[in-house]
Amino acid sequence: MVSFDHREPGTDPADWTAFLDTVTTLPVQLDTVASVVVVAPHPDDETLGAGGLIATAAEAGVPVHVLLVTHGEGSHPDSPSTTPEDLRSIRDTEFRAALAVLAPAASATVLGVPDGGLREHPDVLRAALTERLAGVDGPVIVVAPWRGDGHRDHRIAGEVAADVVSHATGSALLEYPVWAWHWDEPSAPAAPWDRARSLALSSAVLDRKRAALDAYPSQTRPLSPAPGDEAIVDDRHAAHHLRPTEWFFAESPAQSSRSRESFDAHYERKPEGWDFDGSWYERRKRAVTLAALPHERYRSALELGCATGVLTAELTERADAVLGTDIAAAPLERARLRAPAARFVQAQLPSEWPDGRWDLVVMSEVGYYLSPSDLDATIDRVLGSLDDDGVLVACHWRHPDDDAVTSGDVVDARLAERWPRPALVRHVEEDFVLSVFPGPAVVSVATTEGLTP
Structure with missing residues (x-):
């Protein structure tokens, strides 16, 4: 797994802008989709990684359901002012507010897996996603974190989603990066940009994504001036996600066994x-x-x-x-x-x-x-x-x-x-x-x- 520190400046968003201008991509198509299911390991992942897709799908009349895996109570483990129990409640409220901004008609299921504990409870997500896909009549896009994103919960969520989709007829997988923008290098990227997919966001959709991210003050602003209460998604981090284009990775072609x-x-x-x-x-x-x-x-x-x-x-x-x-x-x-x-x-x-x-x-x-x-x-x-x-x-x-x-x-x-x-x-x-x-x-x-x- 990639080791990174979110408190470090990370890769300059301008470096990614120059790189993205060179990427050959196919657009995300929603016109034949019956439903969009978004897997979010923590509250705000759905907004950072797929907020534009959620809002665009809602505008097109495509039903959206978000599977929120954890309450995100572990976001500030060294906080002297806010307990994990406090954060659990705060972030639940923020999630509901952000989703209402992105897609008022969207539904959500909160699975309640302990933050950082998805590797120990993958079957909770597996069962919920399998049940959700079985209840949809028609093609479904499942949107989940990129498996190489560098966060353990993100990796497991992506792996489980990929496995469930591989056994669900009519389902396709799109993976979104969150932390890869921070640690990956455009000069020698680890992410699979050869299978990138892009979604152009209208100005109205981008405004809704920005407003949804603002609904997470526990993540975008310090909890207090004390050490340990720093913002998780500061302005530099947010710039990666507030572009007029949202980026995803399509599932690779059918994989072969190791040769x-x-x-x-x-x-x-x-x-x-x-x-x-x-x-x-x-x-x-x-x-x-x-x-x-x-x-x-x-x-x-x-x-x-x-x-x-x-x-x-x-x-x-x-x-x-x-x-x-x-x-x-x-x-x-x-x-x-x-x-x-x-x-x-x-x-x-x-x-x-x-x-x-x-x-x-x-x-x-x-x-x-x-x-x-x-x-x-x-x-x-x-x-x-x-x-x-x-x-x-x-x-x-x-x-x-x-x-x-x-x-x-x-x-x-x-x-x-x-x-x-x-x-x-x-x-x-x-x-x-x-x-x-x-x-x-x-x-x-x-x-x-x-x-x-």
């Missing part, structure tokens, strides 16, 4: 792949993974994406037969030396699926390299080859990965959505998420041992 060539190049640079042996994070994660297995012993284990076989070697101590697969050939040479009791085969998921039945399948740090369609097909492959008393163990890194197609949280959520039974184990911490998904005949350890009534 075999990219993994080959990785292992050519780093033959051991990642620091599986030396890293305490890796060693501890393996210990947590093995401890989560509900059976002491397995008949036949399949490890997807085994890399250099470090976890595979430990699985051979828990299973009668172990097969490891990886997309690249180079790590398998090391894996065969490290885990001589296991078998290994080079295979690309999900098309090159190994023959066999398994009572243990391990998917560790591989799911987020798969496209959404390949991930779904892989889940189907696992379900089709897993014995009734078997389990799938999935463990994934939760921080950004430049080579990943999705994220660990998205993979875990998709597995939970597609799996016929609830997870037997779900371990979530800041760095990784681990879930154990049971087959139809799996019962708890205590039940298996006759310890329960």
